[in-house]
Amino acid sequence: MYVELKNINKQFGDFQASRHVSFTIERGQLIGLLGPSGSGKTTILRMIAGLETPDSGDIFIDGVRVNDIPAAKRGIGFVFQSYALFRYMSVFDNIAFGLKVQKKEQAFIQARVTELIKLIGLEGMEKRRPHQLSGGQRQRVAFARALAPNPHLLLLDEPFAAIDAKVRKELRAWLRETITKVGITSIFVTHDQEEAVEVADEIIITHQGQIEQKGTPIDIYRNPKTPFAAKFVGESTEISAYHQLPGFEQVDGFDRAVIRPEFVRMTKVAKEIYPHASGRGVIEDIFFRGNALEVRVDLSGEKITAYQQLDDDAFEVGEEVSVLIHRLYLSNEQEVRMVENLAINHVGSVFI
Amino acid sequence: MSFIHQMIHKKQKNVIPGFGLSMGITITMLSLVVLIPLGSVLIVLGNYTFAQVWQMVTSSQALASYRVTLSTSFVASIVNVVFGILLAWILTRYRFPGRRILDGLIELPFAMPTAVSGLALTVLYSENGWIGAILTRMGIDIAFTPSGITMALIFIGIPFVVRSIQPVIEELHPQYEEAASILGASKTRIFFQVVLPEMLPAVITGFGLAFARSIGEFGSVVFIAGNIPYETQVTSLIIMNHLDQFNFLGATSIALVMIIFSFLVLFGLNVLQAKVHKMAREA
Amino acid sequence: MKDRIIKTILILIGVLFTFLMLILPLAIVLFYALREGVVMFFSAITEPFAVAALNLTLLSTGITLVVNTVFGMFAAWTITKYRFRGKQVLTALIDIPFSISTVIAGLAFIAVFGRIGWANPITEALNIRIVFAVPGVVLTAIFVTFPFVSRELIPMMQAQGNEEEEAAALMGAKGFYIFRKITLPKMKWGLLYGVILTTARAMGEFGAAAVVSGRLRGRTNTLPLHIEMLFNEFQLTAAFAVSSILVMISVIILILRHVVEHRMKQEEG
Numbered sequence: 001m002y003v004e005l006k007n008i009n010k011q012f013g014d015f016q017a018s019r020h021v022s023f024t025i026e027r028g029q030l031i032g033l034l035g036p037s038g039s040g041k042t043t044i045l046r047m048i049a050g051l052e053t054p055d056s057g058d059i060f061i062d063g064v065r066v067n068d069i070p071a072a073k074r075g076i077g078f079v080f081q082s083y084a085l086f087r088y089m090s091v092f093d094n095i096a097f098g099l100k101v102q103k104k105e106q107a108f109i110q111a112r113v114t115e116l117i118k119l120i121g122l123e124g125m126e127k128r129r130p131h132q133l134s135g136g137q138r139q140r141v142a143f144a145r146a147l148a149p150n151p152h153l154l155l156l157d158e159p160f161a162a163i164d165a166k167v168r169k170e171l172r173a174w175l176r177e178t179i180t181k182v183g184i185t186s187i188f189v190t191h192d193q194e195e196a197v198e199v200a201d202e203i204i205i206t207h208q209g210q211i212e213q214k215g216t217p218i219d220i221y222r223n224p225k226t227p228f229a230a231k232f233v234g235e236s237t238e239i240s241a242y243h244q245l246p247g248f249e250q251v252d253g254f255d256r257a258v259i260r261p262e263f264v265r266m267t268k269v270a271k272e273i274y275p276h277a278s279g280r281g282v283i284e285d286i287f288f289r290g291n292a293l294e295v296r297v298d299l300s301g302e303k304i305t306a307y308q309q310l311d312d313d314a315f316e317v318g319e320e321v322s323v324l325i326h327r328l329y330l331s332n333e334q335e336v337r338m339v340e341n342l343a344i345n346h347v348g349s350v351f352i
Numbered sequence: 353m354s355f356i357h358q359m360i361h362k363k364q365k366n367v368i369p370g371f372g373l374s375m376g377i378t379i380t381m382l383s384l385v386v387l388i389p390l391g392s393v394l395i396v397l398g399n400y401t402f403a404q405v406w407q408m409v410t411s412s413q414a415l416a417s418y419r420v421t422l423s424t425s426f427v428a429s430i431v432n433v434v435f436g437i438l439l440a441w442i443l444t445r446y447r448f449p450g451r452r453i454l455d456g457l458i459e460l461p462f463a464m465p466t467a468v469s470g471l472a473l474t475v476l477y478s479e480n481g482w483i484g485a486i487l488t489r490m491g492i493d494i495a496f497t498p499s500g501i502t503m504a505l506i507f508i509g510i511p512f513v514v515r516s517i518q519p520v521i522e523e524l525h526p527q528y529e530e531a532a533s534i535l536g537a538s539k540t541r542i543f544f545q546v547v548l549p550e551m552l553p554a555v556i557t558g559f560g561l562a563f564a565r566s567i568g569e570f571g572s573v574v575f576i577a578g579n580i581p582y583e584t585q586v587t588s589l590i591i592m593n594h595l596d597q598f599n600f601l602g603a604t605s606i607a608l609v610m611i612i613f614s615f616l617v618l619f620g621l622n623v624l625q626a627k628v629h630k631m632a633r634e635a
Numbered sequence: 636m637k638d639r640i641i642k643t644i645l646i647l648i649g650v651l652f653t654f655l656m657l658i659l660p661l662a663i664v665l666f667y668a669l670r671e672g673v674v675m676f677f678s679a680i681t682e683p684f685a686v687a688a689l690n691l692t693l694l695s696t697g698i699t700l701v702v703n704t705v706f707g708m709f710a711a712w713t714i715t716k717y718r719f720r721g722k723q724v725l726t727a728l729i730d731i732p733f734s735i736s737t738v739i740a741g742l743a744f745i746a747v748f749g750r751i752g753w754a755n756p757i758t759e760a761l762n763i764r765i766v767f768a769v770p771g772v773v774l775t776a777i778f779v780t781f782p783f784v785s786r787e788l789i790p791m792m793q794a795q796g797n798e799e800e801e802a803a804a805l806m807g808a809k810g811f812y813i814f815r816k817i818t819l820p821k822m823k824w825g826l827l828y829g830v831i832l833t834t835a836r837a838m839g840e841f842g843a844a845a846v847v848s849g850r851l852r853g854r855t856n857t858l859p860l861h862i863e864m865l866f867n868e869f870q871l872t873a874a875f876a877v878s879s880i881l882v883m884i885s886v887i888i889l890i891l892r893h894v895v896e897h898r899m900k901q902e903e904g
Contacts, residue, residue, distance in 0.1 A: 051367050051801060071367050072807040084798030088820035096805035149806060366717045368800050370810020374713045377727070381706045383780055385774075386731055389743035395753060433650050442649045446642055454650065456893055457657050462832070463885035463892070464661075465839025468878040469858035470659035471866055475667065475875075482663065483655070507656055539638070568736030568843035571859065575866065588738040595742065595846055600751050607739045614734045618878065628794045 002027040002185050003048065003153065007295040010043055011207075011223055017043040018054070020210040025202075031187045031201030036232070038207040038338060039299035041189045042081075043156050048187065049078050077184075078145030079156040083138050085130040091141050092126040097150035119178065135163045136171050143175070147182065153181070156188035160195060172199050193233050197221070205229050223338070227331035230258045232249070239302045245325055247277040254330035254337065263327040264306035266297065268313050272317035272322040277343035281323040283315050299323050397604045408605035416582040418609075424498050424586070425566035428505030429513075431509070432562050433555060443514070444521040447479045448581075461508045464467025465570025473573040496578030501586065504572040509562030516558030520551050553628050560621035566613055577603050664882050667875035679876035687853045688861035689880070691709035692770065692838055695857065699776040699837040700830060700839075707784025707829055712814065714785075715792040716800060726789070740778045740845025744771055767849030772857060780836045791825040792818070805872035823900040831895060835888045839881065886895045 002305050005023040012017040017040045025031050031043040046052040048059060050071030059066050061342050066074050068094035086094050095116055099109045099349065117123055120140035130138055139159060146154060162166050176199050196203050197217040205212040205220065205228070211219055213229040224230035231238060243256035272278055281299040286308075293308040295315065304323070308315070315321060326341045359630045372608065399585050408414065442448075463470065475493035477484040487494055528550075529542050537545070570588040579593075585593040587610055594602035669676055679685065714722060732740065741888055747754050748765035757767055766772050799821075803813045841859040847856040850864065858881055865874035 051805070051806065071805050076805065078805050080801065080802060081797045082798060084802045086795075086803070087815055087843055088817070096804065097808070101803075101806050101812070103807045144800075277636075366814060368716050368797065368804045368810060370814075371717045371719075372879075374709050375717070375719070377709045378706070378713045381702075381709070381780075382725075382728060385702075385706075385778055387728065389740075389747050389778065390731065392752060393739070393743050395797070396751055399751075405732075430839050435649075436717065438645060439652070442642075442646050444878070445645060450648055454653055456889055457653055459889055459892065460657050460885070462663065463835045463888045465841065465861050465878075465881045465885070467839070467841040468664060469660060470883050471862060471874060471878060472663050475871070476659055476663050482659065483770075503656075507660065509666035510656065510760050516859075517648075533699065533700070539641070543864055559894075568739070570736060570738050570845075571839070575863075588736045591736075591738050591742060592842075597751075600745075600749075603742055607736075607742050610736055610739060618734055 002062060006058045006312045008047065010047060010052065010054050010055045010206055016209050021211055023204055023211055023214055027185055028183060029123060029185060030201045032192060032196035032203045033187060033189045033206060034196040034203050035191065036204035039206040041206045042157055045157055045187060045189050047283050049076050049155050050074050075152045076278060077151035079142045079146050079159055081158040081161055081177035087130050087136055087139055089225045090127050090129060091122060094141055095144045095148050097145065100154040102149060112148060116148055120144045126351050138165045139171065140164060154184045154186040156186065158189055224329060225338055230331060230336045235305060237304050242328060244300060247281045247343035248339065250329060251330055254332050256331055258329040258331060258350050259304055259325060261305050261307045264304060265324040265326065266295065266306055266308065267322045269320060269322050274324060277341045278322045278324040281322060282322055283317050283319045286315065297323055333347055357389060374575060393604050393607055397608060400601050404601055405605045408602050409609050413581055414590060414606055417585045417587045419585045420498055420584065421567055424501040424505055425563055428502045428566055429559050429563040430511055431506050432509045432513045433559050436510060436517060436558055440514045440517040440521055445519055447461035458511050462511050469507055470504060470572035473507060495576055496584060497581065498584060499575040501573050501584060504576050505569060507567040508569055508572050509566055511580040512565060516561065517551055517554045540611040553625055556624055556628060560617060566619045567579050567614060577616040640784055661882065664875055664878050667871060668879040670693055670851050675872055682761040682903055683854050684859060688856045688858045692858040695773045695776045698713060699775050699780055700833055702777050703780055703784050703833050704830060707788055708807035710785040711788035714789055716797055718818045723779060729782050729785055731779055737779055737842030741775050741779055741843035744774055744847050764846050768855060771842050771847035772841060772855055774835045775847050776840050779840050780833045783833040783836065787825050787829035788822055793821060797835045824895055824902060828895050831888055831892050839886060
């Protein structure tokens with residue numbers, strides 16, 4: 001493994017930012033630290049960088065314990081949330097800064113900076129000041145500046161937070177591609193699950209200073225290990241009286257359930273396929289989401305969200321529809337269990 | 353795990369280098385210029401008994417000077433709060449010719465040497481001065497009375513109040529008042545119920561700064577006060593008089609009272625400020 | 636319509652207040668300075684004691700500026716760039732000179748170097764005079780304006796944040812290099828603003844100087860002290876003539892201050 005955190009704790013006043021944080025990261029991976037604000041993800045990143053000191057626990061990078069190694073000597077590139085570009089320096093001088101500090105030769109600096117400017121596609125803008133750049137361009141400069149001294153590990157704090165929604169998607173793809181091309185082990189922090197899912201090889205979910213789950217995006221999505229992970233990744237509705245849903249029964253020790261929109265299938269009443277597994281709901285709201293419709297349906301008092309493809313049956317608000325829920329995540333304080341709609345299998349076997 | 357071990361681990365390392373040097377220079381200079389000289393006042397006080405000091409700080413002349421200082425400072429600061437709010441309001445909310453010059457003039461008392469201000473005010477309000485002559489005919493004396501001191505303190509205090517309140521009014525978005533007026537509130541009602549509560553912390557700060565400055569003010573007061581014992585002698589003047597007579601006991605004792613008093617004012621200000629913030633949050 | 640009337644009344648009150656309280660004192664200085672003619676004015680300001688007082692004021696202001704700028708930069712850097720225990724206390728201690736009477740500032744140096752001061756035997760042995768001499772005047776000017784530069788810099792540097800400095804430190808830059816290349820360019824206008832305030836206050840310093848200078852005409856008299864002396868000798872025209880020099884400098888300072896403030900707002904926006 002390349003980066004390892006062992007039982008890290010960190011407290012700011014009476015706020016516990018990290019509790020027993022332990023995880024490992026393999027070389028060459030692109031990792032997303034995902035969590036709501038205040039969940040301690042940025043603190044973890046800053047401790048790895050050496051910008052914060054953990055109260056207890058050990059941090060290893062490439063097998064070396066770095067707790068007592070100053071930030072500047074850890075071989076880390078850091079991209080700040082607001083980029084922290086040196087406002088009184090040109091793009092060129094910003095990128096060259098780390099190399100100048102290392103007293104590299106002028107010719108080498110020239111070559112390296114030119115190479116990086118080409119990598120970020122800002123040829124011709126070397127002389128501009130940060131305030132003359134767009135948000136996306138600033139991010140690229142910050143990225144190049146962090147990469148210039150050839151760090152072994154790249155840390156990015158909310159790299160897309162300060163960018164317009166429009167450009168964000170494009171930049172995500174670019175960043176992912178470029179990091180893969182450079183081949184550097186990277187960790188980025190985000191509160192946006194869509195961003196984490198799209199960019200990261202692996203996601204680490206943080207919540208109240210603790211690590212909830214670590215895994216590939218698909219893995220976390222399919223097998224959430226904790227109630228928080230189940231709710232935080234993907235759209236979801238939480239309900240308590242899940243035994244009233246057709247096809248599900250009360251399971252001891254699980255007091256509530258999470259329903260994902262993908263678990264819900266709605267059809268016109270006339271087209272209902274599994275009567276035993278389905279219930280009747282009333283459409284409350286329909287939102288157009290560009291490539292699909294988001295439908296809110298009232299199923300005997302529970303408000304459930306589902307998606308409807310544009311070429312599926314068209315519904316109207318107030319219409320009664322057949323609602324089939326084929327899967328649920330049951331949860332309690334500690335664990336999550338996936339259960340299937342019993343009635344589907346049952347009825348299905350009769351048909352065969 | 354040992355306590356020392358925990359201490360070492362608790363210690364936050366600073367990322368930006370140079371802490372020791374810059375902290376060292378800061379503390380050294382602060383000690384040389386401020387802390388050691390002020391501490392020396394206490395050392396001098398240590399030469400005297402408590403009874404001696406107590407007699408000095410409670411002498412009738414000293415007590416009279418506290419009364420004069422506090423009452424004139426208080427009245428001047430209240431006047432400044434009223435006009436300070438008004439000036440801050442018209443400077444931020446209205447556009448009129450000469451506004452920028454008016455805005456610049458507010459700072460005049462900061463920039464003008466206090467002795468010059470004091471001299472100018474004395475001549476202005478003396479019996480045959482431009483304003484003094486008019487007021488004398490009306491039977492009002494300003495120069496060499498507590499009113500004169502108050503005038504001087506209004507002069508030096510006004511920028512503190514205006515400059516404390518101005519940014520708050522600037523930040524206070526007109527939309528806020530527009531919302532209230534759409535709801536049908538009258539202008540005066542909007543001002544007293546919407547705008548004034550927003551300004552309150554800044555008003556308190558402005559008042560406190562002006563008041564603290566007034567208590568210690570010397571240069572602008574010394575001319576217009578006239579140094580009449582029991583009537584127009586402010587506390588700074590008493591210290592000065594004691595020093596002129598090489599009465600170090602008197603000077604240091606009364607200085608101690610003043611220092612304690614300024615700290616009380618600043619402390620009270622902070623407490624009041626915290627209360628107002630708390631009230632604002634609960635409301 | 637009603638709004639317009641209220642607006643006009645408020646502006647009139649504001650202008651009247653400003654006129655009575657601020658403009659008239661300014662005007663009266665210039666009026667009295669010139670009321671016995673330009674010749675009197677010039678003889679008053681070129682008189683040797685006035686010139687000596689001006690020179691001492693400029694000297695003391697100059698030294699104060701250097702010392703307090705250095706201190707202000709170090710203090711602001713220490714307070715805004717590092718985390719340490721007792722930061723609140725340090726900030727409060729730096730602000731002390733704001734909250735106490737200038738007379739007490741003078742008294743404090745008498746308590747060190749005066750006849751009763753603990754350092755008196757030392758200075759006497761070395762044959763140096765501090766109190767009732769030029770060093771005393773300079774020291775009190777430094778004391779009185781000590782927090783001015785750091786007070787301007789601290790909020791500004793706090794607002795600018797430390798990320799740029801942290802980024803530079805992460806790449807291995809040393810403290811002084813970070814200060815010179817990154818922090819100094821960011822704070823130059825705030826620094827200038829603090830320097831202007833210090834100049835205004837140091838030049839006009841009266842209470843503390845009155846205590847420690849001993850008012851030796853031509854030797855330890857600063858301009859404000861010289862003015863007081865002329866006033867006490869009933870030389871009103873001369874007093875105002877000398878005052879007008881200080882007033883003119885104050886007006887220039889006010890204008891400079893506005894220009895700098897404008898530049899600061901531009902840089903922010």
